[in-house]
Amino acid sequence: AFPLQYIEEVTKDFEFGFLGSAIAILLLFSIMTWFIINYLTRPIQQIITAVKPYQEGVSPTIPQIYLKPENRSDEFGKLASTLNSLSVKIRSHIESLTSERNEKEAVLESLVEGVIAVDNQNNIVFANTMACKLLNLKQSSILNEPLEALKQPKCADLVRMCQSDEKVMTDTLEIKxxxxxxxxxxxxxxxxxxxxAILVLQDKTEHYKLIEMRKDFVANASHELKTPITIIQGFAEALHDNPDLPLETSSEITSKIVRNCIKMTMLIKDLLTLTDIEHIPESRLLETDLLDLITTVKSTVQDAYPDADITIHADPEEYYLLLADPYLLELAFNNLIENAAKYSPPPAKVDVTLTTENDRLRIEIADQGYGIPKHELENIFQRFYRVDTSRAKKVGGSGLGLSIVETIIAKHFGEISVQSEEGKGSTFTVFLPTKRDV
Structure with a gap:
């Protein structure tokens, strides 16, 4: 028999040994379990890590998932392959949408019309460059802002009306x-x-200005014709009602009738000329020597103003050739040179200078006449405009001469400008393209 104390010690040692072994086995099992779980869940963690940025909106697509070779044939491999295939399709779809959006934006940006798009809350979600230019606004100041950011109540009202009535609405807008x-x-x-909704703005400024010009033209032409007609009618009635008028009085009335008939004829002729030069057929454009043409004009004006000293300055060895309607171009320079002689104290001195500048013909008509007041310079090419001076009123005219000149020069792809100082004379400068530049 063993002593009790010995048995207790042996039992105690056994318990400690068993407990230590159990703890060691449990620890080993836990480590093995961790490795097994980690091995088994590693593919799913890779998939979660790859998908998470897409889920959180950080990445536009799911990046490619690469698993270890041993996982590529199991269920995780199939899931990764499916996600990779989905990622390719998403990426392709996004590229297609981006390309389509860029194409649409390029088309909208190339339009000459302004285009503005709003969402269902009437906040501006798109505005092309032309829309901002037409309304004189910055794109950054109106995007994602309410319609009121356009600063045009009529635009906002029209957009709301088209949405409430569910149909296309039109209107006109006038701004300064x-x-x-x-x-x-x-x-x-x-x-x-x-x-x-979509709002489209079409710039019709030139169209409406043309309508206004036509209205003004008809009104001015009617007024200009009405005055001589009224005078002619009054004097004709006086002759009709008083057949026994003295010969001297009758002769004076008749001369006034004739003078107003001539004035009316000149006005009608100028009106017809303006109509004619609006459409110059290509067949009327001929090779023209500008020096010869201006020499002819000088001769014509010299006959009307024999005391005028008209001098042409040009290089005789230079060719001043251009494509032009000779009749109309002669009419334009006749107006300019005749005006220089007409609005100068006799004997008038007029210098006409021809030069070439940057492949263009430059023609200067300078006089030492009465000049044009500075505040009237910007208006002298308007139809029926007359310089408001006593000398100009005395000389008279239809008020269409310089308008005809400007139109003829423009129809020949040229430009005209004027510099003048009252009491010191005027200089009209004309640029015309040479024959090879037309």
Whole structure:
């Protein structure tokens, strides 16, 4: 028999040994389990790590998932392959949408019309460069802002009306930009499914200005014709009602009738000329020697103003050739040179200088006449405009001469400008393209 104390010690040692072994086995099992779980879940962790940026919106697509070779044939491999295939399709779809969006933006940016898009809350989500230019606004100041950011209540009202009525609406807009009137045609159309609307602005300034010019032209022409007609009618009635008038009085009345008939004839002739030069057929453009043409004009004006000293300055060895309608171009320079002689104290001195400058013909008509007041210079090419001086009124005219000149020069792809100082004379400068530049 063993002593009790010995048995207790042996039992105690056994318990400690068993407990230590159990702890060691448990620890070893835990480590093995961790490795096994880590090995088994590593593919899913790789997949989660790859998908997470896409899920959080950090990445536009799911990046390619690369698993170890031993995992590529199991269920995780199939899942990774499916996600990789989906990623390729998403990337392709995004590239297609981006390309389509860029194409649409390029088309919208190339339009001469302004285009503005709003969402269903009437916040501006798109505005092309032309829209900002037409309304004199910065793109950054209106994007994601309410319609009121356009600073044009009519635009905002039209967009809201088209959405409420669910149909295309049109209107016109008149604004002042840098001191000038601008006219726009507006078209507002609702998007499908009430997702917003599109506003299109078409710049019709030239069209509306042309309409205004035509109205003014008709009104001015009517007024200019009415005056001589009224005078002629009055004097004709006087002759009719008083057949026994003295010969001297009758002769004076008759001369006034003739004078106003001539004035009316000149006005009608100028009006017809203006109509004619609006459309110059190509067949009328001929090779023209400008020096010969101006020499002919000088001779014509010299006959009307024999005391005038008209001098042409040109290089005799230079060719001043251009494509032109000789009749109309002669009419233009006849107007300019005759005006220089007409609005100068006799004997008038007129210098006509021909030079070439940057492949263009430069013609200067300078006089030492009465000159034009500075505040009237910007208006002298307007139709029916006359310089408001006593000398100009005494000389008379239809008020269409310089307008005809400017139109003829423009139709020949040229430019005309004037410098003048009252009491010191005027210089008209004309640029015309040479024959090879037309």
């Amino acid at each position: 930009l840098h001191g000038d009137k601008r006219f726009f045609d507006l078209v507002a159309a609702p998007k499908k499914d009430a997702t917003g």
